[in-house]
Each structure stands twice: as C-alpha cells, then as structure tokens.
Amino acid sequence: MCIVISVADDLPKIAIWDPDEVSILVARGTATGELIREVAAILTIDLGAPASVDDRLVCFCGTLVQLPGELTALVAAVDSSCGPV
Numbered sequence: 001m002c003i004v005i006s007v008a009d010d011l012p013k014i015a016i017w018d019p020d021e022v023s024i025l026v027a028r029g030t031a032t033g034e035l036i037r038e039v040a041a042i043l044t045i046d047l048g049a050p051a052s053v054d055d056r057l058v059c060f061c062g063t064l065v066q067l068p069g070e071l072t073a074l075v076a077a078v079d080s081s082c083g084p085v
C-alpha cells in the first residue's frame with residue numbers, strides 16, 4: 001500500500017507520519033517548499049524511500065506519491081515561478 005498525503009488543519013507540526021493510516025498529514029497553509037521538504041524528509045528518513053528528485057515525492061516502493069489536489073495546484077504555481085534549485 002502506498003503512502004497517501006492528506007491535508008489537515010491544526011497540526012502541531014508541518015508534516016506528521018501517521019502509521020495507522022499509512023498517510024502523511026500536512027498542515028494546511030504551509031509554504032509549499034517547506035512542506036515538500038518536510039514530507040520528503042519523513043519519506044526518506046522515517047520510511048526509507050529513495051531520495052526525491054525534482055521535488056517529486058517518492059514512496060518507499062519507488063512509486064511517485066500523489067499530492068492532494070490543493071497541493072498539486074500549489075506545487076504547479078511554485079514550478080512556474082522558480083528556476084532550478
């Protein structure tokens with residue numbers, strides 16, 4: 001089962017790994033770059049996923065992790081306004 005990313009309100013941190021739901025909860029309204037880094041850190045450090053490339057998030061099985069619709073829109077906006085890192 002692949003990792004699912006969900007947006008939630010009132011989280012104590014930017015991103016939280018929820019092992020019971022096999023999901024990563026991310027705080028609504030967080031700056032996208034920061035949020036991607038936090039989620040990538042959870043995936044690679046806590047879950048042993050391969051390092052992400054080009055701000056894509058990769059599941060521990062190697063599949064790209066789908067972002068929720070509202071995050072996809074944010075990432076698309078970042079992609080168009082920023083050059084390569």
Ligand SMILES: [Zn+2]
Pocket residue numbers: 001002003059060061062063
């Ligand atoms: Zn997977």
